[in-house]
Amino acid sequence: MQLKYKIVTLSVLPLIVSVLFICVLVFAQSRKLEEQQAKLVESSIMAAKQAELKNYLELALSLIAPLYQSGRDDEQARQQALNMLARASFGLDGYFFVYDSHGKSLMHPRQADLVGKELIGMKDKNGLPVIQALLKSAESGDGFQLYTWEKPSTGQVTEKLSYVVMLERWGWMLGTGIYIDDVEVATHKSRQEVASGVLTTVLAIASFALIAVLVVFSGGLMLNFTEQRLADRKLSALNQRIVHLQEEERSRVSRELHDGISQQLVSIKFQFELASLELESGRGRGLDNLRAGTARLGEAIGEIRRISHDLRPSLLDTLGLSPAIDQLVREFEQRTTIRTQYECGLDDAEVDKDVSVTLFRIIQEALTNIERHSEASAAIISLSISPRAITLRVEDNGVGFDPGLLDRSHGIGLRNIRERVDHHRGTFAISSSNGRTELQVEIPRA
Known part of the structure; x- marks a missing residue:
């Protein structure tokens, strides 16, 4: 073999071997990176879903809290709580379910055929006794359980993550869940992105290596003995260039993966x-x-x-006017330390829905004015009903003001109250002196 061919061979063979070794190393590292990336995405999504489930269940607990914390154990209270939970939902496939401690289904808004059945022995497609596992998870305090269940929107059996808690006094297990078929989609997409980036890197390395081989081979054919040193320098520079290109490509892939993930995560998840x-x-x-x-x-x-709650308290729609006002008064007392007495002399069933909203907003506005302007230490709210009208009185022991200045005032609180009362063709009156201010509203009954 002539010397120039030996030079070409000695230059090309190490280059080819190094490129092959780099490709094998990249593929090996890509598999490891792919698994790490998939696990990171999966753990991040699952952590976010667990936090989301806790939020939903806390909202459900707050929804039935007035009934549960009232100490009532009668069937009417429980059925009312079940009705409230059945109407609550989130998303396309989000709902709440209730079982008793023996595995009997008490409420399932999406699968009514299960209600009333003993499901303690029911198993999913993987052989997991679902209700037993949920009860065990709720009793242990962990609350989270993974199993398969029919997805309402598609009718297909899908992986589901549920979070359950025990309501000991009623002997209930309350829970909700999220279908996690999107986790597999996200991890699959993550794997595809890593594989695509690695393939791009390998193709770039192979392309540059091929170009380098062609350049070396073409240059070697024209080399003579006096040009061997120049050829050696070029080969050295070429090898260094491949190494730099490899590192730059790895850095680019790393930045793309990192930035892509960062855009998908919010600060709390991170x-x-x-x-x-x-x-x-x-x-x-x-x-x-x-x-x-x-x-x-x-x-x-x-x-x-x-x-x-400020926009529209859920209790006003679910339990009615009196519980909503009671909650408003409690929150007002806690926030301001002003002793507030609430006297209710009407049945919520006797009050029209629009009138309930009006009365609630008037009380809310009146309490706001007491907090801001009255310097009072006590307040009284009373509601009464007669065959002719519903009467609301709000009284405080504050510093008072001159009612004659109302028309020249720039405030909109009392103006809003007056407009709400006028809408129902009612009457509005306010009297004030030092130590006593009383607001009285009468709304005619239909």
Whole structure:
């Protein structure tokens, strides 16, 4: 073999071997990265879904809290709670279910044929006794259980993650769940993205290697002995270029994967994920991050509840006017420390829905004015009914004001009250002096 061919062979063979080794290494690393990425995506999504389930169940518990915490154990109270939970739903396939401690279905809004049946021995397609597992999870305090169940929107049996709690006094297991078929889709998409990035990297390396081989081979044919050093320098530079290209491509793939994931995660999810990683590694900041994330989540939930209640309290629609006013008074007392007495002399069944909303808003506006302007230490709210009208009185022992200045006032609170009363063709009167202010509203009965 001539020297120039030996030079070409000695240059090309190591290059080919190194490229093949790089490709094998990239594929091996890609498999590892693919598994890590899939596990990270899956754990992140599952953590988010667990947090979401807890939020939904907390909302359900708050919905029936007035009934449960009232101490009532009669069948009417329980049936009322079941009706409230049956009407509550979220998303296309989100609902709540209730079983007793013996596995009997008490409420299932999407599969009414199961209600009243003893399902303690029912198993899913994997042989898991579903109701037994849910009861065990609820009693242990963990609450989360993974099993297969029929998805209402498709009718297909799908993986489902549920969260359940025990209502000990009633002997109920209350729970809800989320179908997690999208987790498999997300992990599959993550694997595809990694595989696509690796394939692009390998093709780029192979392309550059092929170009390099052609350049080396073509140059080697024209080389002579005096050009061997130049050829060696070119080959060295070419090898270094391949190494740089490999590192740059890996960096690009890494940035794309990282940025793509970061855009899909919100800050609260990221904080829980960070706390999980730090707890696994034994670092002390994991618990702090977990508490901070929990606190932020609690603040967000609290703010949402507050805004939702201000816009329209759920009790007004579910339980009626009196429980809604009672809750409003309790919250007002806790917030302002103003002793407030609520006297109710009417049955919610006797009050029209529109009138209930009007009365609730008037009381809400009146309490706001007491809090802001009256400097009172006590207030009284009374509702009474007669054959002719419904009467509302709100009284406080504050500093009072001049009612004659109302028409020249720029405030809109009392103006809103007057407009609401006029809408129902009612009467509105207010009297005030130092130490006593009384607002009286009469709304005619239909």
